[in-house]
Amino acid sequence: MNALNFSFLIIALLLFSGVLASRVSARLGMPLLLAFLGVGMLAGEEGIGGIKFDDLPSATMVSQLALAVILLDGGLRTKFETFRIALKPAAVLASWGVVASVALLGAFATFFLGIDWKLGLLMAAIVGSTDAAAVFSLLRNSGVRLNARIRATLELESGVNDPMAILLVTVLINLILQPQQTGIADTLLMLATQLGLGLAFGLAAGKLLAVLLARIRLAEGLYAIMIASGGLMVFALANLFDGSGFLAVYLAGVMVGNSRNSAVEHVLNVMDGLAWLAQAGMFLVLGLLVTPSRLLEQGIPALVIAAFLILVARPLAVYSSVKWFRYSRREIAYISWVGLRGAVPVTLAIIPLMRGVPGAQMLFDVAFAVVILSLLIQGTTIPFFARVFKMVLPPKPEPLDSREIWLSDRLSVELQSFRVETDSDAENSHPYAMTRAFAEGRPFALIRGGENIKVGLATRMQAGDIAWYVLPEHLGDDFARQFADRRHRQDQQQFYGEFVVKPDVKVGELAFAYGLKVDEHEAQTTLADLFRDRFGDVPVAGDRMNIGGFCVTVKELDEQSHIKWFGLKMPKKSGAVA
Structure with a gap:
């Protein structure tokens, strides 16, 4: 024994x-x-343990x-x-x-x-x-x-x-x-x-x-x-x-x-x-x-x-x-x-x-x-x-934690938490104010200093608070942007550019608006179609293409993995902020 x-x-x-x-x-x-x-x-036969194992x-x-x-x-x-x-x-x-x-x-x-x-x-x-x-x-x-x-x-x-x-x-x-x-x-x-x-x-x-x-x-x-x-x-x-x-x-x-x-x-x-x-x-x-x-x-x-x-x-x-x-x-x-x-x-x-x-x-x-x-x-x-090799994407705002509570075999409630950062939209805002553009979300709990804070009409979130929301999982990243500080926004702008454009916009319209030089064939296609011609049908965030000296980057995909937004970054020589 x-x-x-x-x-x-x-x-x-x-x-x-x-x-x-x-x-x-x-x-x-x-x-x-x-x-x-x-x-x-170290534990082996030539280490301090001296254990012989063969x-x-x-x-x-x-x-x-x-x-x-x-x-x-x-x-x-x-x-x-x-x-x-x-x-x-x-x-x-x-x-x-x-x-x-x-x-x-x-x-x-x-x-x-x-x-x-x-x-x-x-x-x-x-x-x-x-x-x-x-x-x-x-x-x-x-x-x-x-x-x-x-x-x-x-x-x-x-x-x-x-x-x-x-x-x-x-x-x-x-x-x-x-x-x-x-x-x-x-x-x-x-x-x-x-x-x-x-x-x-x-x-x-x-x-x-x-x-x-x-x-x-x-x-x-x-x-x-x-x-x-x-x-x-x-x-x-x-x-x-x-x-x-x-x-x-x-x-x-x-x-x-x-x-x-x-x-x-x-x-x-x-x-x-x-x-x-x-x-x-x-x-x-x-x-x-x-x-x-x-x-x-x-x-x-x-x-x-x-x-x-x-x-x-x-x-x-x-x-x-x-x-x-x-x-x-x-x-x-x-x-x-x-x-x-x-x-x-x-x-x-x-x-x-x-x-x-x-x-x-x-x-x-x-x-x-x-x-x-x-x-x-x-x-x-x-x-x-x-x-x-420039494979790193900027950190994106995302939920701090998520939990799924199953009410039956196929019915669940999804909870997601977010940390309130300094200089964010959430700071000094009421928890319900964050759900104005998210009809499916509602506050669940507000944690401050490890304690649950009762939410009243005068409640305002402070930096460091943890806010829990009943919120579908696919909305978590969009919702998290309200809790991100200015540094996150600056990192996103530096990588993707200051401007956000839809994938269905015509390249010619974009060229006219920003002074881009494109050929006649490309001018008649949408950004999504032009991307598909150059890169195929499997986009991921961070994919880039050059249009007339401007950098167009896939910024976000929807639930079906279709391009939701492009970021437009101007060349530095143009004098625009990139």
Whole structure:
């Protein structure tokens, strides 16, 4: 019994230390995942903990379980709108992009390390895919508001590119160990099976889980357990039938997350904690598994390989994948930079070790070092390069918090809160005055100094107050503008311009009003049509086009993702305020 309690103590101590270390990591601008990885390495056989851990099957099991939970949580938070925005480019990145990265990096690794070409390609395949755990975590905690198209592309790519990486690793291992039994037909059949069954299992299970979630009455805490266990079941079933469990569990999460019912909010709240626990446990185990001295021995080769991957292979693969989808050079550059590697490459690197591939230990050490370098170099610079490549949108006023109170299975009341900022329209105004242009909104509570203030005729809101309103979710951002201070308005004007124009205005009318120079054909079209001609049918806030020297930027979309407003920014040389 003492041995069991001691084991519990060690596990709890590692997790607790990792959580505390994550606070230091966040202040230093480092990815939180590195904190748990570092704690695991410190507790390992060459660290202060001295724990010897070399159980590869257990490490694989923990990693696969954790990745399934992380992908399920990522799917739950992925809106259908994300697929509309970036499905095609993300699909090309997740297939051809992985193949191109592996081919380029494999050729380089073969030449640089002087190893057999099959081993070089295997190394490239191990680190060839981006990692969902790293991408989801770092993008959502980067502190910057990214262009929606870039964010959607990166998240979808990381969520669906694992099947291709697993396929390439499997094929190359078979090519090394059983070359006579590995053929092109078998490889294509394996790919079709992985993708087809992963897609079928994921969509079917997601639909079934969504229906069960809406119809079964459970204690609040059990909804998340039902979805988590259901997600793990579809993950395991897809794998048992040689499909992609990772793709299946991600799609199942997408289907559940986009079903609107009273239980989804309970699921999301609990799954967030489960996903963090999964990430923490996974990186602690992987940290225990690695031997730091071997990482140092492979430090220089790993640095060179990581540099080639980050600066050459990934950019070329991204360019060849998305250049057909009207991405700008800056957007391609940023997508190339955020090719984060994480737990998936390390998990894939365990497979050659378990199957006895010659040189597998070197592959594992180099892959692990590449992951650490990727998190250190790319993970810490996501906000910086977002600003360098001008991918950052100005912070927009938005609700401080939102709650949904379900009155029945399909009837709910949405509450949203807003902080009253200094020098805002809300300051010194009555709470009801904010609803004049929002007939569906009404005050619910006014919090001042942590206490609920009774609203009377003479009540006036003060800076720092938290005002709660009964308000439909889709009106939250528009409503929040009344609570934003002057700095927010200035940031918006500096980015979008001082003037706001409707999408149905004729370009010729705009040209006449502001002295723009446009050709006769463009003069007869609307701004929305001109944008569609230049950029396609999938607009996002921040998309820009130049008309006669003036910058026209998509400022806001409506609920159907149609352009609602453009911002018009005059050139500085005109003497106008831009």
